[in-house]
Amino acid sequence: MMSLRFHFYFLILYASIIIPTKCFGNICLPKDHVALFIFGDSIVDVGNNNYINTTTYLQSNFWPYGESFFKYPTGRASNGRLIPDFIAEQANLPLIPPYLHPGFNRYTDGVNFASIGAGVLAETRQGLVIDLYTQLDYFKNIETLLKQKLGEEEAKTLLVKAVYLICIGSNDYIVPFTTNPSILQSYSQEKYEIYKKGGRKYVFLGLPPWGCIPYIKAQIPGNKGTCMEELTTLVKLHNMALSKVLPKLESQLKGFKYSTADFYSFLIERMNSPSKYGFTEGKIACCGTGPYKGIPSCGGRKTVKEYELCENISDYVFFDSGHPTEKAYQQFAELLWSGTPNITGPYNLKTLFER
Numbered sequence: 001m002m003s004l005r006f007h008f009y010f011l012i013l014y015a016s017i018i019i020p021t022k023c024f025g026n027i028c029l030p031k032d033h034v035a036l037f038i039f040g041d042s043i044v045d046v047g048n049n050n051y052i053n054t055t056t057y058l059q060s061n062f063w064p065y066g067e068s069f070f071k072y073p074t075g076r077a078s079n080g081r082l083i084p085d086f087i088a089e090q091a092n093l094p095l096i097p098p099y100l101h102p103g104f105n106r107y108t109d110g111v112n113f114a115s116i117g118a119g120v121l122a123e124t125r126q127g128l129v130i131d132l133y134t135q136l137d138y139f140k141n142i143e144t145l146l147k148q149k150l151g152e153e154e155a156k157t158l159l160v161k162a163v164y165l166i167c168i169g170s171n172d173y174i175v176p177f178t179t180n181p182s183i184l185q186s187y188s189q190e191k192y193e194i195y196k197k198g199g200r201k202y203v204f205l206g207l208p209p210w211g212c213i214p215y216i217k218a219q220i221p222g223n224k225g226t227c228m229e230e231l232t233t234l235v236k237l238h239n240m241a242l243s244k245v246l247p248k249l250e251s252q253l254k255g256f257k258y259s260t261a262d263f264y265s266f267l268i269e270r271m272n273s274p275s276k277y278g279f280t281e282g283k284i285a286c287c288g289t290g291p292y293k294g295i296p297s298c299g300g301r302k303t304v305k306e307y308e309l310c311e312n313i314s315d316y317v318f319f320d321s322g323h324p325t326e327k328a329y330q331q332f333a334e335l336l337w338s339g340t341p342n343i344t345g346p347y348n349l350k351t352l353f354e355r
Contacts, residue, residue, distance in 0.1 A: 029108055034353045035158055036096055036110035037142075038084045039135050040167035042323060043205065043263075045114035046082060047075030051100035054128045056301040058117040063299060064287060064309055068326055077116055079286070079319045080326030083205070084112060084165055086333030091163075091353050099138050107145055108158065113138050119172040132168055136193055143197055159198030160255075163352050167205035167263075173234045174210055195253055201352045202258040203336065204246065206239040208267045214285040215321035218294025225283070239264055257355065259347045261336050266343055270317045270328060277331065278314075285318040286310040286325065296321045 038044050042060075050061045060066075060077040067073075069080030075098070076082050085095050088110075096110045115130035122131045130138075146155035194202075210216060211232030217223050243260060250256050274282035287298035287309045297304035298320040310316060319325040324332075339348025347355075 033108070033158075033161070034091060034093075035108060035162040036084065036088055036091060036093055036165065037139065037162055037199075038096060038110070038112040038114050038165045038167075039132065039139075040114040040165070040205075041118045041171055042077040042114075042116035043170075043208075044082055044084050044112070044165065044167045045075065045077065045116045045118075046084065046096070046098050046112050048098040048100045048112070048114060048130055049116045050075040050098070051102075052115070052128075052130065054117075057296070057303070058125070058128055060116065060299075062301050065299060068313055075116075077320065077323040078326055078329065079313050081329065082326075083167075083329050083333050083336070086330050087165065087337065087349060090333070090337045090349070099142075105145075107142050108150070110162065111139070111142050114167070117171055118168060120169050121172050124171050129171075139194065139197070156198050160200055162199065163201045163203060163349070164194055164199050165203045165205070169238060170207050170210055170235075173207075173231060173238070174216075195256065200255040200257060201355065202256075203261065203349060203352065204242060204258060205261045206242060206263045207235045208263045209271070210235055212268070212271060212283075213322050214283065214288065214292035214294035214318055215296060216294070217283075218291045218321065223291060235264065257347060257352060259336070259344050259349060259352060261332070262343050263332070266332050266335065267317070267324070267328075270331075274317060278327070279317050280315040281310075282317045284316070285321050286313050286316040287319055288321045292321075294321045 047061070049059050059075065061073045061075045063073055065073045065079065066076060067079055088094065088096050093109050096112045097104045099111050099113050113130065113135035115135070117125045118129040118131050118135070119125065120132045122133055124131065143155065143159065146158060150158065209227070209232065211229065212227035216228050216231060220226065220228060246258050246260060250258065270277045270279060271282035274280060283292060285293040287293065287307060289295045289297045289304060289307050293308065295304050296302055297307040300307055313319065313325055314327045316325055317328050335343045337349045339350070
């Protein structure tokens, strides 16, 4: 017994020597510690909508969501982990909790501010979601708390070294099915705000092919498999505009580094050629009802109560009518981390976390 205890304490001592740390009261961080902050919508929301007054249409805190990995619904709009969960694992961070989670106070690892259904514009589902402006206000609160815990200089250092994952804009197009020129303008202004608070390293997820997802295709009467071209065009224009504005920001803002991720091409490839990537079904959702299982009824707590759940979720690209499966998210996160030509650039996530 004494020998086991000795070896245990020796391992702790050894770890403290070989892993340089810096402590602030009861908080100790490795010197190469990099936090992860997440802003966005349902693609990256890990449960904030569990804690706001909204509709079940904008929540995923009921079965069968979460059934594959967590074995219970967490609020994630999938059967398991999402992109930020896999990034956190690769970066040796714990899973980053939602900002509104009761009792959550370890902000030094990062925070997830995302909200299902949120948009860049405050008008998008106003009063039912946490829009980007409010997410930024929450981030300002975290900045204040970090200064209180770590001191002003150390908090600034943490925010400068942190990586900021941003995935938002889809709902601004999906809800009205029309473009709004102020979206990208507002989008860029918000990034400047984060930059002013110290943010230097960003990951921007391009919009996925919303015009081709099961939910949208199910809205087209008698659809024989075609995508909604109007929405597809808007998504492509958005992604093109984003790819043009980011190099300009890099040249204008000192220290600004970024990675863009082509979510559109990633999903379209798996939807059109699922077997090539380990799936059997790319265009029909696992959970839902109606054409393509595109009616958002998964879990039976939305407008339509009846739904079907597939037997083998890992065979599917989409879990419900609008969200990919954990398997698809994992593949995308791995490409983001390692860096794959035509999917990510100019930096991969591993490089951003190491710089």
